[in-house]
Amino acid sequence: MIKNKLISSLRTIITTMLFILANIIAIYIVDYISTDFTVGPWYNAFIIVIVVAIANAVLWPIFRRFLMKIIIFTFGIGSLFINSIIFYIASYFIPGVSAGIYGVLQVPIMMAIATTFTTNITNTNYYDRYIKNILRHALKQKTPYKKRYSGVIMIEIDGLSINTLKKAIDKGVMPNIEKCLDEKTHTLKGWETDLSSQTGSSQAGILHGNNKDIVAYRWVEKENNNQIVVSGKLSDAPEIEKEISDGKGLLVDGISIANMFSGDSKIPTLTSSKLNGLANIYNKTLNAVFLDAYNFQRVFILFLWDIILEITSQIVHYLKNIQPRIRRTIVYATVRAGANVVLREVTTDVLTSEILAGNIDTAYATYMGYDEIAHHSEWKTMTFGEL
Incomplete structure (x- = not known):
C-alpha cells in the first residue's frame, strides 16, 4: 500500500514537472515567433506558469459566474478571450513581461496546446480530474x-x-x-429500424412513440407548395415535433x-x-x-x-x-x-x-x-x- 502511494506520488510529481516544462517551452516559442510578446528574464516563464495557474483558480470562477451566457452564446469562444484577460492580468504584475493584444491571445493558446500534448504523451487521464x-x-x-x-x-x-x-x-x-x-x-x-431507417424517424419513434409521415431525412411536402422538409434542420425540427408530440414523451x-x-x-x-x-x-x-x-x-x-x-x-x-x-x-x-x-x-x-x-x-x-x-x-x- 505504502509502495503504491509512493509510486503514485512520484508519478504526480514527474507529470507536474513535465506540464510546467511544456508550458515554459510554449511561452518561449511565442516569445520567439511573436512580435507582440516578450517574456523578459529567463525565470519569468516559470513565474508566468505558476501565476497563471493561481490566477485561473481564483479569477475563472468569478468570470464564469457573471459571463456564462456570453461564453455559451459565443459557442465557447468567449472563454478563450476571458482566459486571455486572466493571462494579461497575471502577466501585468510580472516585471519584464510585455504582451500586446495578439500576445495575450497567443500565449494561452500555446500553453493549452502544450498541456494537451503533455496529457496525451504521459497518458494522464485529464477527465478524472475534471470529473471531480x-x-x-x-x-x-x-x-x-x-x-x-x-x-x-x-x-x-x-x-x-x-x-x-x-x-x-x-x-x-x-x-x-x-x-x-x-x-x-x-x-x-x-x-431493426422502421422505414425510413434514419435518425429523424428513429428518434421520433423512440422519444415520442410516433414517426408518422417522417418518410426520409429530407422529403417534399406536395400539400405545402412542394416545400422540402429536413428532419435535423433547426427551422423544421420544431414543426415536426409539434406534429408527433402528445406532451407525454419518453x-x-x-x-x-x-x-x-x-x-x-x-x-x-x-x-x-x-x-x-x-x-x-x-x-x-x-x-x-x-x-x-x-x-x-x-x-x-x-x-x-x-x-x-x-x-x-x-x-x-x-x-x-x-x-x-x-x-x-x-x-x-x-x-x-x-x-x-x-x-x-x-x-x-x-x-x-x-x-x-x-x-x-x-x-x-x-x-x-x-x-x-x-x-x-x-x-x-x-x-x-x-x-
Whole structure:
C-alpha cells in the first residue's frame, strides 16, 4: 500500500514537472515567433506558469459566474478571450513581461496546446480530474431529497450498426463495452429500424412513440407548395415535433442532449427541435462544460487537431487515388470537428453532470461524430432514406 502511494506520488510529481516544462517551452516559442510578446528574464516563464495557474483558480470562477451566457452564446469562444484577460492580468504584475493584444491571445493558446500534448504523451487521464469539478458542481444542483429508484440512461451512437460495433469490440477499440459484456452486466442485441431507417424517424419513434409521415431525412411536402422538409434542420425540427408530440414523451421527466427531438423534456440541451432561436441556445446544464479555464481550451485544441486529421486524410486519399471519393471541403472539416469533438465533449460533460446530480429519471444523448464521418467516407454507409 505504502509502495503504491509512493509510486503514485512520484508519478504526480514527474507529470507536474513535465506540464510546467511544456508550458515554459510554449511561452518561449511565442516569445520567439511573436512580435507582440516578450517574456523578459529567463525565470519569468516559470513565474508566468505558476501565476497563471493561481490566477485561473481564483479569477475563472468569478468570470464564469457573471459571463456564462456570453461564453455559451459565443459557442465557447468567449472563454478563450476571458482566459486571455486572466493571462494579461497575471502577466501585468510580472516585471519584464510585455504582451500586446495578439500576445495575450497567443500565449494561452500555446500553453493549452502544450498541456494537451503533455496529457496525451504521459497518458494522464485529464477527465478524472475534471470529473471531480463536475461532481462538486452536480452536488450544488442536487435536490434535497434522494430518489429511491434507478434512472435510465440511453446513449445513441448515431449511424453505428451492430456488425460494425462487434468488429470494433473484437479489435479492442471499445474496451468499456467489451468489459460490460464480459462481466455480463449488459447484453448486446440487434435492433431493426422502421422505414425510413434514419435518425429523424428513429428518434421520433423512440422519444415520442410516433414517426408518422417522417418518410426520409429530407422529403417534399406536395400539400405545402412542394416545400422540402429536413428532419435535423433547426427551422423544421420544431414543426415536426409539434406534429408527433402528445406532451407525454419518453423524456418528460428527463433530459435530452444533442438529439433531433426532445421527447418532451423540460431541459432539452442542444436539441434541434428546441434551438429555433438564439435565446434557446443557453441552457444552465452547459455550465458543466466551463468549470475550469482549461477545459474549453482543450476542446478547442482537439477541434483544430481534428480539422488537421481530416485535411491529412483528404491528401492521403488524393495521393492514393482512393475511389469512390466524395468531395470534402474545409467547411466539412469544420463541421466534422464540431460533431466529432465539440459536441462529443459537451454531451459527455452535461450527461455526467446530470447523472451525478441525480435529479432526472431518464436521459437520452446522441453522439453523432461517427455518423458525420461515415457519411463522407464511403457511399455504402449512406442509407436509402438519406440519398
